[in-house]
Amino acid sequence: MKIFSAATIGKLTLKNRIIRSATFEGMCDDQGFPKESYHNLYSNLSKNDIGAIITGFAYIDKEGKAIQPGQAGIDHSSKIPYYKKVCETVHNNNSIIFMQLAHCGRQTDQDSTGGNVWGVSSKKSKYFRSKPQKMSIEKIQITINQFARAALFAKKSGFDGVQIHAAHGYLVHQFLLPQINNRKDIFGVNPKTKIGTEFLSVVIDKIRIECGRDFPILVKISGDVDYLHNFSKKQFVNLIHFLDNKKVDGIEISYGTMDQALNIFRGKTIPYKAISLFNPRYKLRYKFLFPVWKLFATLFLTLKIKKFTSAYNLNYATLAKQHTDIPIICVGGFQTGQQIETVIQNKKLDFVSICRALLCEPDFVKKLKSNPKYKSKCISCNICAIMCDSQKATKCYFGKIE
Numbered sequence: 001m002k003i004f005s006a007a008t009i010g011k012l013t014l015k016n017r018i019i020r021s022a023t024f025e026g027m028c029d030d031q032g033f034p035k036e037s038y039h040n041l042y043s044n045l046s047k048n049d050i051g052a053i054i055t056g057f058a059y060i061d062k063e064g065k066a067i068q069p070g071q072a073g074i075d076h077s078s079k080i081p082y083y084k085k086v087c088e089t090v091h092n093n094n095s096i097i098f099m100q101l102a103h104c105g106r107q108t109d110q111d112s113t114g115g116n117v118w119g120v121s122s123k124k125s126k127y128f129r130s131k132p133q134k135m136s137i138e139k140i141q142i143t144i145n146q147f148a149r150a151a152l153f154a155k156k157s158g159f160d161g162v163q164i165h166a167a168h169g170y171l172v173h174q175f176l177l178p179q180i181n182n183r184k185d186i187f188g189v190n191p192k193t194k195i196g197t198e199f200l201s202v203v204i205d206k207i208r209i210e211c212g213r214d215f216p217i218l219v220k221i222s223g224d225v226d227y228l229h230n231f232s233k234k235q236f237v238n239l240i241h242f243l244d245n246k247k248v249d250g251i252e253i254s255y256g257t258m259d260q261a262l263n264i265f266r267g268k269t270i271p272y273k274a275i276s277l278f279n280p281r282y283k284l285r286y287k288f289l290f291p292v293w294k295l296f297a298t299l300f301l302t303l304k305i306k307k308f309t310s311a312y313n314l315n316y317a318t319l320a321k322q323h324t325d326i327p328i329i330c331v332g333g334f335q336t337g338q339q340i341e342t343v344i345q346n347k348k349l350d351f352v353s354i355c356r357a358l359l360c361e362p363d364f365v366k367k368l369k370s371n372p373k374y375k376s377k378c379i380s381c382n383i384c385a386i387m388c389d390s391q392k393a394t395k396c397y398f399g400k401i402e
């Protein structure tokens with residue numbers, strides 16, 4: 001099968017075409033230092049024949065920290081020895097690991113950042129509702145330097161490369177989207193391409209200055225975004241042309257923003273009980289109201305939720321492939337060897353990436369290797385995703401909250 005043939009990302013050779021997509025761990029202390037469980041997670045994944053591993057999103061500075069407790073930080077050199085241990089273990093297991101770098105921008109709150117919430121503009125996110133302070137040019141330059149500094153810390157820790165999180169409505173994505181980026185300065189939307197790429201452009205340049213031209217940089221982007229933001233295919237293609245020009249080492253194609261998170265990780269059911277217990281916005285105070293709450297939640301969500309299908313970002317990934325020779329990584333809804341093989345063999349995509357099936361079974365790739373017809377036990381219940389807000393380390397719940 002072509003899935004198990006080697007392929008390259010920059011100077012790296014991956015043993016197969018399956019990548020572990022970034023998955024928030026919830027395994028760090030409140031200063032963003034990784035705990036033993038973080039080390040154990042990557043130690044275990046790296047023993048399981050995965051082509052490469054991408055960590056969960058790590059904040060480049062406390063001001064860009066997410067609301068989820070236990071997020072990793074890559075904001076200070078004192079963290080390097082902790083990540084070094086993780087990378088050494090992964091490398092001893094003959095595996096490759098990237099660190100995902102993120103700044104949440106407006107998709108967080110003041111309790112989490114310990115100060116301001118910053119944004120490309122002062123427009124609020126519909127879900128997070130914090131009023132962001134619009135970044136000055138000076139603040140933007142500081143933040144760009146923080147991305148470059150974080151990449152250097154990651155390199156010094158032994159990570160094989162970094163992934164810039166430019167998807168899911170986080171800061172880099174906020175710069176890209178004209179519905180959020182209304183700036184009139186150099187960091188505004190380019191009138192020709194209708195996307196705001198200057199921030200990402202300088203972040204890539206500065207990372208290369210700090211880490212060298214051959215330190216691999218992946219970029220995760222959203223193909224489509226929900227109707228609140230309207231991102232056309234033309235804008236998407238312009239974004240691919242931009243990344244092609246920047247010669248990044250790989251592009252992962254995801255979907256949407258955290259305003260409608262359940263469209264990023266689509267489910268076969270909606271985890272109402274977990275939402276009512278743990279979601280910071282919609283949790284229910286009085287349990288007896290659950291039936292009424294569920295009725296309203298169903299009406300509200302069914303209007304907005306996209307259906308789960310296998311390979312649900314494939315149309316955008318194949319569109320990207322038509323416009324660049326840079327390796328394309330398609331994420332979203334892969335659960336069988338056959339689905340992956342079709343995408344690699346017939347659609348000529350370079351890699352697929354997987355989050356939930358590997359949370360459910362870290363040895364999923366090994367199982368596919370011995371039986372290509374193997375189907376993941378993941379039922380896409382999405383309790384794992386809702387529980388990211390719960391203070392508990394991320395794990396698979398197999399459809400039940402105990």
Ligand SMILES: Cc1cc2nc3c(=O)[nH]c(=O)nc-3n(C[C@H](O)[C@H](O)[C@H](O)COP(=O)(O)O)c2cc1C
Pocket residue numbers: 021022023024025055056057100165168220254264265266331332333334353354355356357384385388394
């Ligand atoms: C529990 C959980 C945590 C996630 N954490 C991240 C993250 O830190 N960074 C990121 O870019 N995407 C994150 N995602 C999205 C996944 O990387 C992936 O894009 C999405 O789940 C679709 O892939 P899948 O169908 O294989 O799960 C997360 C998803 C889940 C369910």
